[in-house]
Amino acid sequence: MSVSNTDNKFCAFLRGVNVKGTNMKMAEVCSVFERAGMRDVSSVLASGNILFSSEKKAQELKKVLEKVMSEHFSYEAYLFVKSRQEIETICYEIPFENDSQYHIYGFVGVDGVAKTLMSEFYKSKKVVGEKAQLVGCRFYWKVPRGNTLDSEFGKILGRKNLKSFFTSRNINTFEKVLKRM
Structure with a gap:
């Protein structure tokens, strides 16, 4: 049993x-x-x-x-x-304050992908208020609502050559997952 x-x-x-x-x-x-x-x-x-x-x-x-x-x-x-x-670590180490004007995303993926994402973020043109941060080996992204798919970094995230390396979820989704576990 x-x-x-x-x-x-x-x-x-x-x-x-x-x-x-x-x-x-x-x-x-x-x-x-x-x-x-x-x-x-x-x-x-x-x-x-x-x-x-x-x-x-x-x-x-x-x-x-x-x-x-x-x-x-x-x-x-x-x-x-x-x-x-x-998942607890992802939720508890969010580096950004909650703000109704923004979406905050956490990323999960293969080892080392967070540094790649940070590098791509640095190279991309930002919209006002858009930020990213590494916390340990985790990558977090904060973007104004309505700009997730339209931001240059958002478009980079959709590249086919990156799809096997990571996925992202809104922090609210991680919190819902954690509550159900």
């Missing part, structure tokens, strides 16, 4: 779900995760945040889940598996 604890709870953050023609029902995604052996599967919002439990390590889970998602939905799946502790 297995007992669920916080050490084996994860969230898979899927890249590019329900945008640009890659549409999925979260109930179907949860079913794919269950068939792959994940337990306690549920979704948070419709943007590809899947909570689950497993005894496996995050790197192994990433490979297994990308494979089954790619096969089931006939697309090249990218996802990033984070533990409850990692």
Whole structure:
């Protein structure tokens, strides 16, 4: 009999779900995760945040889940598996004050991607009030509401050559995920 604890709870953050023609029902995604052996599967919002439990390590889970998602939905799946502790860190280390005029994003991805994102941010033309900051190995971005996709950095984030390296979520989404874990 297995007992669920916080050490084996994860969230898979899927890249590019329900945008640009890659549409999925979260109930179907949860079913794919269950068939792959994940337990306690549920979704948070419709943007590809899947909570689950497993005894496996995050790197192994990433490979297994990308494979089954790619096969089931006939697309090249990218996802990033984070533990409850990692999500807590993302939420607790936000470097920006909450401000209703801005969106604040946290990024999850492969090791080292935060420095790449920071470099790209420095090179990009900024809109007024747009900021980015590294905290440890995490990258955060603050952008005025309505400018996320229109800012030069926002366009850089959508480049196809970067899609396998990271995904981002509004900080509010990370907080909702954490509450459900």
